[in-house]
Amino acid sequence: MPCVQPDSYLTLHYRLSDPGGVDAVNTFGGTPATLTLGQGQLSPALEALLVGLDEDAHRTFDLPPGAAFGARIPGLLRWVSSEGVDRAREYPGPEPQLGDVMRLRLPIRADGEVGLLTALVREIDVEGDAVLLDFNHPLADCPTTFEVQILAVL
Numbered sequence: 001m002p003c004v005q006p007d008s009y010l011t012l013h014y015r016l017s018d019p020g021g022v023d024a025v026n027t028f029g030g031t032p033a034t035l036t037l038g039q040g041q042l043s044p045a046l047e048a049l050l051v052g053l054d055e056d057a058h059r060t061f062d063l064p065p066g067a068a069f070g071a072r073i074p075g076l077l078r079w080v081s082s083e084g085v086d087r088a089r090e091y092p093g094p095e096p097q098l099g100d101v102m103r104l105r106l107p108i109r110a111d112g113e114v115g116l117l118t119a120l121v122r123e124i125d126v127e128g129d130a131v132l133l134d135f136n137h138p139l140a141d142c143p144t145t146f147e148v149q150i151l152a153v154l
Helices: 044-050 082-088
Strands: 009-017 023-026 033-036 058-063 077-081 101-107 114-125 130-134 144-153
Touching (some): 077 082, 082 101, 082 130
Antiparallel strands (some): 009 023, 058 144, 101 114
């Protein structure tokens, strides 16, 4: 039976959830994910848990705070003008609401290269016409449950 290696190409179902059982990602019951280990599609900590698993393995891992996605970085919280948010949004939408998750087209390198970044709306300053965006992973600093079912190792 094939076994997951550090550079394996995989098809799998996986679920990431917080301590309350709220899913950040869940492919079970839907289309499975296909990825190559070592390409940054999963965090290195999660990839390390997959290495050595056999095809058809179904495991659940409970990870301590910060193990899956690192510590929260205060510098990744940024106040952005509402106008700036509107310009950067991947798709036009209604005014941001507290708790919204949005994808923004923003510079990701010093040379000005633009990429898509995901942010969570943490606060809204109506008077100042600004939004506090959190670019940390939603599960940073959280205990995390990682459930995985390996469907194919190619």
